[in-house]
Amino acid sequence: MTDEFDFIRYIKKSFDLKAIGDDCAVLPKDAVSDLLVTADLLVEDVDFRLEWAAPENLGHKALAVSLSDIAAMGGTPVWAMSSMGIPENLWETDFVKRFYEGWNVLAAEFGVELIGGDISRSPDRFVVDSIAGGDVPKGKAILRSGARPGDGIFISGSLGAAAGGLKLLGADADLLDAKEDWQQRLLARQLRPTPRIELGKWLLANSIASAMIDLSDGLSSDLRHICDASGVGADLDASLLPIDEDLKYLAGSDEILTLALNGGEDFELLFTVAEEKISLLENRDVSRIGTVTENAGIVQLSDGEQTIALQPLGYRHF
Amino acid sequence: MTDEFDFIRYIKKSFDLKAIGDDCAVLPKDAVSDLLVTADLLVEDVDFRLEWAAPENLGHKALAVSLSDIAAMGGTPVWAMSSMGIPENLWETDFVKRFYEGWNVLAAEFGVELIGGDISRSPDRFVVDSIAGGDVPKGKAILRSGARPGDGIFISGSLGAAAGGLKLLGADADLLDAKEDWQQRLLARQLRPTPRIELGKWLLANSIASAMIDLSDGLSSDLRHICDASGVGADLDASLLPIDEDLKYLAGSDEILTLALNGGEDFELLFTVAEEKISLLENRDVSRIGTVTENAGIVQLSDGEQTIALQPLGYRHF
Numbered sequence: 204m205t206d207e208f209d210f211i212r213y214i215k216k217s218f219d220l221k222a223i224g225d226d227c228a229v230l231p232k233d234a235v236s237d238l239l240v241t242a243d244l245l246v247e248d249v250d251f252r253l254e255w256a257a258p259e260n261l262g263h264k265a266l267a268v269s270l271s272d273i274a275a276m277g278g279t280p281v282w283a284m285s286s287m288g289i290p291e292n293l294w295e296t297d298f299v300k301r302f303y304e305g306w307n308v309l310a311a312e313f314g315v316e317l318i319g320g321d322i323s324r325s326p327d328r329f330v331v332d333s334i335a336g337g338d339v340p341k342g343k344a345i346l347r348s349g350a351r352p353g354d355g356i357f358i359s360g361s362l363g364a365a366a367g368g369l370k371l372l373g374a375d376a377d378l379l380d381a382k383e384d385w386q387q388r389l390l391a392r393q394l395r396p397t398p399r400i401e402l403g404k405w406l407l408a409n410s411i412a413s414a415m416i417d418l419s420d421g422l423s424s425d426l427r428h429i430c431d432a433s434g435v436g437a438d439l440d441a442s443l444l445p446i447d448e449d450l451k452y453l454a455g456s457d458e459i460l461t462l463a464l465n466g467g468e469d470f471e472l473l474f475t476v477a478e479e480k481i482s483l484l485e486n487r488d489v490s491r492i493g494t495v496t497e498n499a500g501i502v503q504l505s506d507g508e509q510t511i512a513l514q515p516l517g518y519r520h521f
Numbered sequence: 522m523t524d525e526f527d528f529i530r531y532i533k534k535s536f537d538l539k540a541i542g543d544d545c546a547v548l549p550k551d552a553v554s555d556l557l558v559t560a561d562l563l564v565e566d567v568d569f570r571l572e573w574a575a576p577e578n579l580g581h582k583a584l585a586v587s588l589s590d591i592a593a594m595g596g597t598p599v600w601a602m603s604s605m606g607i608p609e610n611l612w613e614t615d616f617v618k619r620f621y622e623g624w625n626v627l628a629a630e631f632g633v634e635l636i637g638g639d640i641s642r643s644p645d646r647f648v649v650d651s652i653a654g655g656d657v658p659k660g661k662a663i664l665r666s667g668a669r670p671g672d673g674i675f676i677s678g679s680l681g682a683a684a685g686g687l688k689l690l691g692a693d694a695d696l697l698d699a700k701e702d703w704q705q706r707l708l709a710r711q712l713r714p715t716p717r718i719e720l721g722k723w724l725l726a727n728s729i730a731s732a733m734i735d736l737s738d739g740l741s742s743d744l745r746h747i748c749d750a751s752g753v754g755a756d757l758d759a760s761l762l763p764i765d766e767d768l769k770y771l772a773g774s775d776e777i778l779t780l781a782l783n784g785g786e787d788f789e790l791l792f793t794v795a796e797e798k799i800s801l802l803e804n805r806d807v808s809r810i811g812t813v814t815e816n817a818g819i820v821q822l823s824d825g826e827q828t829i830a831l832q833p834l835g836y837r838h839f
Contacts, residue, residue: 284560325567330648
């Protein structure tokens with residue numbers, strides 16, 4: 204197997220699975236709603252480092268990544284659970300209590316109820332699987348597969364800040380005490396991401412987004428997921444990318460572009476909008492970055508002078 | 522914190538959580554059904570060893586433990602997902618494909634659909650979080666809290682076989698090729714447990730069980746969970762324990778009793794039944810092992826000569 208996306212396609216095909224392939228599974232619930240379910244596994248020293256993140260921040264982030272998946276379908280989160288593998292030396296501390304304190308502050312903000320989970324011992328690394336469930340109006344979940352040629356491509360917020368925060372952490376572990384405001388902002392984007400629940404719900408309620416995903420792996424990879432699922436391509440305009448302002452303190456322009464295109468974990472929403480609905484997005488914190496094309500599988504980036512094929516170089520585990 | 526059960530009580534109290542404490546969370550679904558959700562984390566070298574279990578067996582067991590939680594509520598499993606942390610060297614093999622093949626055979630048997638999950642890299646140990654969802658008639662899920670003094674205490678199948686299989690594996694890693702039938706049977710109970718879905722549904726459909734749990738940690742601990750949740754005690758009769766017949770080839774009588782009382786992972790159902798309903802259990806593969814008492818928190822075991830207080834010595838992670 205080459206990578207995890209190939210494997211997911213293999214599993215989906217082998218077992219004739221229909222519900223797989225979006226940020227959440229969509230299951231029938233009642234006459235008016237579907238149930239959304241998602242799970243995200245975070246592994247110490249792969250997805251986070253204990254020396255970089257306070258336990259409260261880890262609790263926040265574990266829940267946030269799952270709520271972001273629900274946001275990406277236009278859903279409302281309702282419940283969540285977490286399965287944790289905990290090393291003995293961590294169990295002896297207040298780590299797990301503080302993890303849940305961070306978890307619970309974010310849960311309360313979105314009215315999410317903790318409904319269960321599992322606690323296991325782990326030989327030497329902390330792992331947490333975050334599971335969340337939500338509601339979405341029946342048949343209305345926003346999938347990755349709805350993008351059509353001519354649709355505008357939009358993202359919320361700014362790009363690359365979470366990757367910038369990660370770069371800061373890697374450069375100097377003492378930066379948890381960073382004094383500069385821009386450092387604090389980048390670190391917060393990496394350590395305490397905000398799921399874009401309200402925007403997702405609003406896009407669904409007003410039938411604006413034709414396809415949507417959250418930016419978890421990185422723009423170049425996540426846009427590819429939409430293109431693959433929709434059978435389309437994309438042309439991006441580099442001058443339109445809403446690159447996070449704080450990155451200019453951190454890196455040169457080439458590296459900034461790389462962070463914006465391939466840096467993961469911004470947890471912003473990436474979505475497509477049919478031409479006639481674009482005017483509805485006025486006054487929203489969203490940016491048009493390009494246009495969906497009929498060139499299936501081809502994602503291009505133009506900077507006014509040249510056009511390059513954009514490879515999916517975002518995060519992958521394998 | 523002393524153990525994981527204390528911690529769960531702490532979390533439940535701190536955050537005023539209602540849905541926590543049974544084998545599954547019970548959530549409102551539609552006019553006639555509730556949704557059951559459960560998650561079980563299995564960690565390499567804590568919950569299993571790769572050298573003891575073929576990948577297909579691990580896939581089977583990961584799903585089986587979650588389906589057993591649904592059985593313990595009287596529910597019907599509908600969907601499942603798994604989050605896996607996979608070491609690079611395992612990813613390079615056919616391990617994950619074979620894991621899913623075992624998973625899928627059991628899923629097909631119970632009509633369970635794989636709806637998603639997550640794939641992450643893990644530095645050096647395989648971990649899998651198994652999540653399952655099911656349906657149960659509205660308001661009818663069988664909880665741990667319904668046992669009443671005078672109820673009979675029953676278990677399905679036999680006791681201690683999974684612990685016997687574990688003992689065999691620990692004694693000799695070559696026993697995967699064990700020739701004796703009794704060895705094969707004990708190993709199968711440890712490596713490929715059967716969730717008692719049909720029995721759980723039947724007990725619910727006929728309103729027979731007042732409280733129920735599955736035997737995952739071990740009889741002495743799982744019965745304690747029912748007693749704690751119901752505010753009752755229990756008197757067990759040692760002569761009534763349906764100790765697995767194959768254990769006699771493996772151990773002396775004292776150790777056999779320990780395996781039966783404290784050995785985990787039999788994944789049989791432990792349930793209580795009001796006196797007037799006990800006759801409905803004729804012709805079922807279930808055994809009465811004792812009676813619920815009003816002595817809250819006190820579980821006793823009598824062998825005709827003496828009565829001892831039975832401590833919860835089943836499996837715990839901390």
